[in-house]
Amino acid sequence: MTEVFWVAPFIPGLSALVLFLFGRLFSRKWIAAQACLSVLASFSISLLAFLGLLAAGKGAAPVVRGLFSWIVSGSFEARAAFSFDPLAAIMSLVVTGVGFLIHLYSVGYMSEDRSLARFFGFLNLFTFFMLVLVLASNVILMFVGWEGVGLCSYLLIGFWFEKPSAAAASKKAFLVNRIGDAAFLFGTFLVLATVGSGEFRELAASVTGGGFPAGIATLAAVLFFIGATAKSAQVPLHVWLPDAMEGPTPVSALIHAATMVTAGVYMICRMSPLFAFSETASLVVALTGAVTAVFAATMALTENDIKRVLAYSTISQIGYMFIGCGVGAYSAGMFHLFAHAFFKSLLFLAAGSVIHALAGEQDLRKMGGLRRRLPRTFPPFLVGAAAIAGLPFFSGFFSKDAILSQAFAQHLYIVWIIGLATAVLTAFYVFRLVFLVFYGRYRMHLETWSRIRESPLIMTVPLAVLAFFAVAAGYIGLPAVLGAKANLFGRFLSPVFTNVPGSVPGPGTEWILMLLSVGAAFMGVAAAYILYVKNPLAPLVLISKLPVLYSVVNRKYYVDEAYEAVFVRPLVRGGEIILEHFDRRILDGVLNGATAATGVTGNRVGLLQTGLIKEYALAFLIGAVLFIGFLLI
Amino acid sequence: MIPGSYFLVLSFVLFALGVAAFFIKRDLITMFMAVEVMLNSANLAFLTFAKSSSALDGQVIVFFVITVAAAEAAVGLAIVLVVFRQKKSIRCDDLDLMKG
Numbered sequence: 001m002t003e004v005f006w007v008a009p010f011i012p013g014l015s016a017l018v019l020f021l022f023g024r025l026f027s028r029k030w031i032a033a034q035a036c037l038s039v040l041a042s043f044s045i046s047l048l049a050f051l052g053l054l055a056a057g058k059g060a061a062p063v064v065r066g067l068f069s070w071i072v073s074g075s076f077e078a079r080a081a082f083s084f085d086p087l088a089a090i091m092s093l094v095v096t097g098v099g100f101l102i103h104l105y106s107v108g109y110m111s112e113d114r115s116l117a118r119f120f121g122f123l124n125l126f127t128f129f130m131l132v133l134v135l136a137s138n139v140i141l142m143f144v145g146w147e148g149v150g151l152c153s154y155l156l157i158g159f160w161f162e163k164p165s166a167a168a169a170s171k172k173a174f175l176v177n178r179i180g181d182a183a184f185l186f187g188t189f190l191v192l193a194t195v196g197s198g199e200f201r202e203l204a205a206s207v208t209g210g211g212f213p214a215g216i217a218t219l220a221a222v223l224f225f226i227g228a229t230a231k232s233a234q235v236p237l238h239v240w241l242p243d244a245m246e247g248p249t250p251v252s253a254l255i256h257a258a259t260m261v262t263a264g265v266y267m268i269c270r271m272s273p274l275f276a277f278s279e280t281a282s283l284v285v286a287l288t289g290a291v292t293a294v295f296a297a298t299m300a301l302t303e304n305d306i307k308r309v310l311a312y313s314t315i316s317q318i319g320y321m322f323i324g325c326g327v328g329a330y331s332a333g334m335f336h337l338f339a340h341a342f343f344k345s346l347l348f349l350a351a352g353s354v355i356h357a358l359a360g361e362q363d364l365r366k367m368g369g370l371r372r373r374l375p376r377t378f379p380p381f382l383v384g385a386a387a388i389a390g391l392p393f394f395s396g397f398f399s400k401d402a403i404l405s406q407a408f409a410q411h412l413y414i415v416w417i418i419g420l421a422t423a424v425l426t427a428f429y430v431f432r433l434v435f436l437v438f439y440g441r442y443r444m445h446l447e448t449w450s451r452i453r454e455s456p457l458i459m460t461v462p463l464a465v466l467a468f469f470a471v472a473a474g475y476i477g478l479p480a481v482l483g484a485k486a487n488l489f490g491r492f493l494s495p496v497f498t499n500v501p502g503s504v505p506g507p508g509t510e511w512i513l514m515l516l517s518v519g520a521a522f523m524g525v526a527a528a529y530i531l532y533v534k535n536p537l538a539p540l541v542l543i544s545k546l547p548v549l550y551s552v553v554n555r556k557y558y559v560d561e562a563y564e565a566v567f568v569r570p571l572v573r574g575g576e577i578i579l580e581h582f583d584r585r586i587l588d589g590v591l592n593g594a595t596a597a598t599g600v601t602g603n604r605v606g607l608l609q610t611g612l613i614k615e616y617a618l619a620f621l622i623g624a625v626l627f628i629g630f631l632l633i
Numbered sequence: 634m635i636p637g638s639y640f641l642v643l644s645f646v647l648f649a650l651g652v653a654a655f656f657i658k659r660d661l662i663t664m665f666m667a668v669e670v671m672l673n674s675a676n677l678a679f680l681t682f683a684k685s686s687s688a689l690d691g692q693v694i695v696f697f698v699i700t701v702a703a704a705e706a707a708v709g710l711a712i713v714l715v716v717f718r719q720k721k722s723i724r725c726d727d728l729d730l731m732k733g
Contacts, residue, residue, distance in 0.1 A: 611729030613664075617655065 001052030005084040006065040008045045008092060009135065012038045013128035016121045023117025032107040035120035039103050039127055043096035050089045058495060062088075062201075064137055071140070078198055083137035087496045090334065091134045091266055094341045098258045099127050101462040105349050106250040108459035109356060113248075119159060123254070126152035130259055134266065138198035139188050142267070146184065146231070149260045150177045156255060157247040169243035176240040180230020187223030190216060191274075204273040212277065221274050221281030225288070228264030232318045235292040239560055241315055245307040249352030252307060257314050257348050258341040265321040265337050269330045272497050276328060286326025286407070290418040293319030295557070297425035301432070302554040304364045306351050309433055313388060314344055316422060320403055323415055329406035330497045331490040335477045336403055338489070339395035342473050343387035346466035347430075350381035353455040353463065354437060361444075364436045371438035373452045376460040378438050380467035385434050387470040389427035390521040395474030397517065402477060405513045409505040420520050427524025435532040479514070481507045640681040647674035661713045661723045665706070672702050 015038035023031060053060070062085035071078040084092075103123060110119055129152060133145025158170030192198055194216055195206045206212050228234070233241035244256050255261070268275055268285065275282050293316045300312035317340050324333030355362055357374055371378040387394040390401070400423060407416040442449050454460070477489035505513065531538050543550045555561070651671035655664050676695045683691025717723050 609732060611732035613725050613728070614656065621652065621656075 002049045002056065002063045002084055003052075003065065004045055005049035005063065005092075005135070006067070006082045008042045008049070008096065009082075009128050009131035011041045011045075012124040012131070014038070016124035016128060019117050019121035019124065023121060026117065028116050031117050031120055035124050036100065036103045036107065038124060039096055039100045042127065042131070043093070043100050046089070046092045046096050049084055050093055053084065053086065053089050054492075060495075076192075076196065078138060078140045080141055081137040082135040083200075084135065085496055086493050087266075087269055087334065088134050090338060090493070092131055094338060095127065095130045095134060095259050098341050098345050098466070099123075099130075099254055101465055102250050102254040102258075102345060102349065105253075105352070105459050105462040106248075108456045109250055109352055110248065111456075115159075119156075119248070122152055122155050122159070123251075126156070126255060126260070130263070133263055137200060139191060139200065139203070139271075140198045142270070143184065143188060146227075146263065146267075147181065149255070149263065150174070150181070150231070153177075153244070153255050153260055156251040157244045159247055159251065163246065166246040169240075169246040173240040173244050176237050177230050180227040180237060183223045183230075184227030187220045187227065190220040190223065194220075200270060203271065207273045207277045212274075214278065217274060218278040218280045221271070221278045222284060224267065224271060224274075225281060225285055228267055228322075229288065230264075231267075232261050232264030232322070233315045234264070234288055234319065234322060235295055236559070238292065238296065238315050239563060242308050242311045242556075245305070245311050249307065249348060249355060252311070253345040253348035253352070256311065257344040261314060261318060262321065262337045262341070265318065265325060265333055268322075268325045269334055269496070272325075272330045275325065282326050282328065284326070286323050286412060286415050289319040289322025289324075289326055290415045291319075292316065293323065293422040294418050294425070295319075297422045297429065298553055299556050300429040301425065302550065305362050306354065306364055306367075306433065306437065307348070307362055309364075309429060310344070310347055310351060313347075313426065313430060314340075316426065317344065317388070320400060320419065320422070323407055323419060324403040327403075327407045327410040327412055327415065329403060329410075331493040332399070332402035332406050334493060335489050336399040339387070339399040339470075339473045339477075342466055343384045343394075343396055343470040346380055346384040346463060346470050347388065349459070349466065350377050350384060350463055353377040353459055354381075356455050356459070357452050358448075359451075364433070366444045367437045367442070368440045369438070369442040370452070373449075374438075374454050376454055377463065380460075380463040381438070382434060383467040383470050385430045387474075389430050389525060390423055390517055391427075391525070392518050392521075393471070393474075395470055395472070397521070398474035398477055398479065401479060401514055401517050404517060405479070405505050405510055408509070408513055420516060423517060423520040424524045424527075427521045428528045429524075431525045431528035432532055435528060439533055440536060479510060481510045481514075637681050637685045640677060644674045644677040644681065647671075647677065659724050659726060661716070661725055664725065665709055665713070669702060669706070672698055 015034055019026075019031060019035065026034070049063075053063075062083045064081055064083040066079050066081040068080050069077060070080040103120070106119070106123065110116060113119060126149060129145045129148025131145075133142055133149060136142035136145055154170045154174040157173050158167050160166045161170070188198065191203060194212055195203050197203075207217065226237075230237040241256060241261065245252055247256070275285065296312045296315035296319065300309045300316065303309045303312060317336070321333045321336050321340070324330065324336060354367070354370060354374065354377060357370075357377070358367065361367070383394070387396040390397045400419075404416055404419045404423075407419060477487055480487060531542075552558070648671055651667045651669075651674060654667035654670065658664055658667065676698055679691040679695050679698075683689065683695075713723055716728065720727055
């Protein structure tokens, strides 16, 4: 059953091709149906393969399916091959499952857009590339998927390219990702040079067999991690993700929350032997994750765009996943990725439903009191918010707790404290969102109030399904103290993460850590309640009391401005200087000189051309006489 | 029997006359005639050498030259006619459209 898995990427891929070639011939219904069904088929195949893997039991080797020999050079060979193991199974289920729900939702959300075939074509193409990334059995093929999803991200951020801000955002995302891609490539070169093969299995064997010098391993791991920071929007390459919200909301949910941005985490889990081998690299991963988590969470506090708040929270949550990877708790990191895919895409889609109902309004300051108008959007949103805030019994609580308790068990107390602080901030900003959008009074003209309509069922049903999973996903990864059925998720993944030191905190410690997490979550919610429901004027007072702090946070610590000053402007200025002095003077000078010389010569020589037959004949005569004279002499 | 050198001298004189006429005369028709004279002087030389070497090649070439001359006359006169219609003149000094 598992062997069929390799078909999964090609169904959406084929669908994308058909949509690109013949999309304009199809009716809108056909386009939507084809796109959704192709992903559903892909999901069914993934599910089938997953069930096969479950049935095969623990000791089973990953199923590998070679497609063709791709690059052959001497003794080196890179095959285009897919492999299916528990890690790939979980990721491909998330990609196709959440992806299918988002495709469905898009049918409603994009119902009035002109270029439906282009949209679904890109979305299908993204699913194809993401599955290539997930299923690739070697780092070279993974890079193909890695670049492919980056391309689709670029295309979809700039989907409404007639908006200058969308075009600029897509360019920014693409350029920032180039930095990471370059690092990823250098890491790949290092691995190829050291191991002689890009296959993940041989990489793992080489690392555990001691064939990898420690320094080179650290360097390679850090290079791959830089690739991950760009793709997963971690500090300092996080700047592109908030701008990426210019894309349609389903795109934000699928690519910029649930799947593509978590590809960095997946990649590190894929290469976990390499990262586990290099303690330095792991520490870098954990610290970067922690810094990102708290940084992004503070940036979300003052943001007034509903989607951008969620974008910052995505950055912050991926920071958690990196903490998990960095402390060696790869399965905890993956668990958070899994849970996050549900609750964050849920939040995005629910926010999209709000935006849809308000005819494109994204500013929190122009919302309020919407829970009465959007009865089918509000409960799922509340569930998603509770999950991300880490309220008990929701999935985010278990997954976040798994990471934090591991950080504590590895004695990385500073990381743990940062994580806990971030949990408070997370609960605060996400409930600030809930209170500003759904509670209080409507802050716009009353005449627009009557025009607010709840979204159609095709949008709200996916919300309900995702809300179910946002709760249920937590119960497959219960902490060890909560019974024998604990941590099914981690046990399923354990064949992949073999050489990971597994130290578990004692039951007493675990209970205390859990209580602290709960306390942190409720503290954040309570603070948001006090500031935004009880006392709506208090935030303004706070802002006026702390103007400097507010403007620093509100301007995102001036990171964009700093990059502008340090990188962008010198580059542009340098380009201008080169344009002025090299292009205009030297290059253009040479070319203009050549044309001018040709022109002058032509004019001079042209004087010979009098147009009079007599003179030509005379020249001919002189020539003939000279020639004959020459022959005679 | 007239010696071959006489024919050669005549041929040379004819050719020189043709060249001179071509450069001295201004109207296109006369220049054409000068060209014909030059061609025929060449024919004469060919025939002389063919006779003296008792080979047929020279005579064959003469036939070619006559054919070409006929064609040239036809085309050339047509061109002169068109030029005259356009410019109301067949003086070769008036024709300098191809001046660079």
